[in-house]
Amino acid sequence: MNTQLTFDLPSVPALGRDAFFVSPSNHVALALLEKPGNWSNRKMLLCGPAKSGKTHLAHVWAEQTGAQVFAAKDVTLDSVAGIAQKAFVVIEDLHEAAGDPDAETALFHAHNLILAEGGTLLLTGTDEPSVWPIALPDLASRVQGTALAQLLAPDDQLLAMVMVKQFADRQLTPPAKVLTYLTTHMERSFAHATALVDEMDRIALRTRKPLNRTVAAQALDKLAAAQA
Known part of the structure; x- marks a missing residue:
């Protein structure tokens, strides 16, 4: 039995460049971010589905450039002057x-x-800025006029690697055959991959079983029932 499953260890996301898996769905966005000197008007908008790796890639870029990272909802008029003193800035979400x-x-x-x-x-x-309910016309025009680096819907290989990373963040290593089973039966989304990892971790902790196909099937059934 895998004794790691007997401890409710905290999940600590790995956000370094070596933990970012490159696939056909994200390699164009990565290439764009690696050359900020080529950006039109010195700005770029990184967009993609929920759980697609935007935060991870933004932190990779911040590490490489020394950028400061701010949550959009935390930016206030009082903080603008200080933020603008940074040579490189990330404003997330x-x-x-x-x-x-x-x-x-x-x-x-x-x-x-x-x-x-x-x-x-x-x-x-998330998604493209044209669907965001921005009410201020001047902000909407500036955002919509920003070049896009898009993270696309994941392929099977990327879904598997995303789950490998998320399991590793929990200090867990599922067998390859379990990952193959999951990618064959799961929804094609990053959000579902994250939910599956969370549910499998909970089941394994509760039952003290290794991350096997039975645990994977139970997690898939639980999520399917929740959506029914």
């Missing part, structure tokens, strides 16, 4: 601030001042 008048105003001024001061700006958000 812009979609979460859409529809909040105060947040939109602060982000509009942050965008303008960062670029006016000669900084380089990486924004992140």
Whole structure:
């Protein structure tokens, strides 16, 4: 029996470059982020589905450039001047601030001042900005005028590697045949991959069983029942 499964160890995400798995669905976005000197107007918008690796890739970029990372919903008018003093800035989850008048105003001024001061700006958000409910026209036009680096829907190989990473964050290593079983039967989404890892971890901890096909099947059934 795998004794690691008897301890409820905290999940500590690995966000370094060596933990970012490159596949056909993300290699274009990665290539764009690796050359910020080529960005139009010194800004880029990294977008993609939930759990697609935006935060991971943004932190890789921040590590490489020395950028400071800020959550969009935490940017205020009082903080704009300080943020704009950074040479490289990441503002994450812009979609979460859409529809909040105060947040939109602060982000509009942050965008303008960062670029006016000669900084380089990486924004992140789910999907494409055209579907975000941004009410402030000036902010909407600037966001929609930003070049996109898109993370696409995952292929089987990437889904498997995402789950390998998330299991590793929990100090767990499932057999390859279990990963093959999961990618054959699961939904094709990063969110479902994350939910499966969480559920398998819970089942294994509760039953003190290794991460085998039975545990995988139980997790798939549990998630399917929750969506029914």
